Amino acid sequence: MIELYHCQDARSFRCLWALEELAVPYTLHVMAFPPRATTPDYLSKNPTGTVPLLMDGEVRVAESAAALEYLATKYGAATLGVSPDDDDYGDWLTWTHYGEATLTAPLAIALRYGAFASEAKRLPDVVEDLCGLFLDRLGVVEARLAEQDFLSAGRFTTADISVAYALLLSRFLGIEQRLPPATGACWQRLQERPAYSAARKAQKAHAPAA
Numbered sequence: 271m272i273e274l275y276h277c278q279d280a281r282s283f284r285c286l287w288a289l290e291e292l293a294v295p296y297t298l299h300v301m302a303f304p305p306r307a308t309t310p311d312y313l314s315k316n317p318t319g320t321v322p323l324l325m326d327g328e329v330r331v332a333e334s335a336a337a338l339e340y341l342a343t344k345y346g347a348a349t350l351g352v353s354p355d356d357d358d359y360g361d362w363l364t365w366t367h368y369g370e371a372t373l374t375a376p377l378a379i380a381l382r383y384g385a386f387a388s389e390a391k392r393l394p395d396v397v398e399d400l401c402g403l404f405l406d407r408l409g410v411v412e413a414r415l416a417e418q419d420f421l422s423a424g425r426f427t428t429a430d431i432s433v434a435y436a437l438l439l440s441r442f443l444g445i446e447q448r449l450p451p452a453t454g455a456c457w458q459r460l461q462e463r464p465a466y467s468a469a470r471k472a473q474k475a476h477a478p479a480a
């Protein structure tokens with residue numbers, strides 16, 4: 271049975287959403303954030319203390335885009351994934367990783383210095399600069415979504431899940447209203463997917479007691 275270690279709305283949400291899309295059985299462990307402080311035992315499973323950690327028998331994947339790629343390749347070759355034989359394979363990989371490495375990375379730092387840091391350590395100019403960088407980097411997403419409904423392969427894949435997570439984070443920075451139109455419209459459509467709602471319900475249902 272697959273096990274997913276998760277914190278509410280953290281990058282592990284990508285994996286939770288993918289698991290719901292794939293309808294494979296899984297056990298969900300939701301920890302309060304940050305697990306290094308709230309769940310010290312977790313460090314023995316993942317010494318970086320970060321989520322996600324996806325375990326599938328002996329297999330352990332601790333990067334969210336890698337976990338998407340793993341799940342798609344292993345359980346969703348014809349649904350969330352794209353086969354190496356397919357012309358869209360490189361494109362699909364690019365977007366699946368773009369969502370984390372290029373889009374989410376600046377937003378995560380912006381959240382750190384905008385929302386999580388103590389008042390004295392907040393850096394509003396840096397936060398605005400990082401948000402601007404994120405919005406610039408969304409330009410290629412907007413160009414693609416102005417032409418087609420999904421980012422890659424002409425259908426819903428992990429590429430959409432990966433990028434959509436960055437769009438979710440934009441909400442927590444108060445810049446969701448600044449998403450360009452085709453991207454914003456796609457984000458609305460993605461939130462209507464039953465698996466997205468199921469993932470949101472699952473993280474709530476398994477939330478640790480406050």
Ligand SMILES: N[C@@H](CCC(=O)N[C@@H](CS)C(=O)NCC(=O)O)C(=O)O
Binds near residue numbers: 319321
């Ligand atoms: N690139 C990694 C980043 C993982 C990461 O930093 N996760 C955050 C939550 S979104 C975390 O667990 N932070 C807790 C900490 O750093 O202690 C991935 O995509 O999985």
